[in-house]
Amino acid sequence: MNERVVMLMFLICFASGLLPGGLGAYTQHNPATGFTFIVFESLADETNSWYDARAKCRIHSEYADLAEITAPSDVTTVENLLTNSQAASTSFWFGIYDHLSENAFKSLYDGSDITFEKWDGGRPKNDANKNCGTVVSSNSRWRDEACTGSKMRGVLCRMLTPIPPSSIDPNTGCRPTMVPFGGLCYDFRLLGIGNFSHARQACEAHPSGRMVVPNGQTEADFVHLYAMLTGQTDFWLGITDEYIDDDLRSIYGPDLSYDNWHATGSGVILLEIDCAYIDAVTGDWYTDNCGELKSIMCTVVPPSQGNLKFGSFVFRVVVELQSCNAKYYP
């Protein structure tokens, strides 16, 4: 059957306010891959942290992240950008990592193995302390370096341009700022820090938004990885004993089908309302007083996709309610 799918998208913003112009930046577009590469004007935007570099890209635009270089045409685009700009850094952070398995570098974009490589001589070093990718300005080749604490580097970002008008990936139903996994969209974008109830409100401000409650090892590992890649330490999970003291439950159902408490246990304190969080470095779960401040991550169900059929047309109706302003709390 030859159906035509017509996407009708209604994007309804309930909070207005666009991002400020962003940091002073140079850009170069690669029409072959559809990405625009970005470096910042000022050496003051150098950082010694790959995670901080990610955050700088996201401040520039909620659709930007650390760059990936996936084709020879990207290499040429980045070389032109570095030549044409006044960006003076001798090396730049970019978006590949091998935290999971030594020398198995992954795409920050979707977690897949990288398929294009342009390593400098003797790299990668097979060094468990060098998990983050950098580009050397002089030869545009790559090195693996310690993700934090090594030298100050520039930041090489990338964003898809033009941003698709729907701002929803038709394959996953997720906004490009979110990570698809197991039929849900996950938001790890430094949504801020707050106490447990603030985190719950922030997640549930979206009509289908929820706090994260991993329901098995696979989801827990995924959440651990992406939480870790933000560089933040502790993220609230949607688990608390506020209903019955010392009885930790999901806020969305009575039973915890899975848990990953640290070997010493959940650490619940009797006669205190405790809430669960994941240590983004180790992936272990702990509890703490719900009034403490921790990072916020959320899931949303991909926007409802009702298919309305008229003859040979299928209208896919996508309604997305979203907050339109990106927030960043350092």
Ligand SMILES: *[C@@H]1O[C@H](CO)[C@@H](O)[C@H](O)[C@H]1NC(C)=O
């Ligand atoms: C949580 O934070 C909100 C502000 O975001 C505050 O009004 C509330 O009192 C705090 N709750 C606790 C338990 O600390």
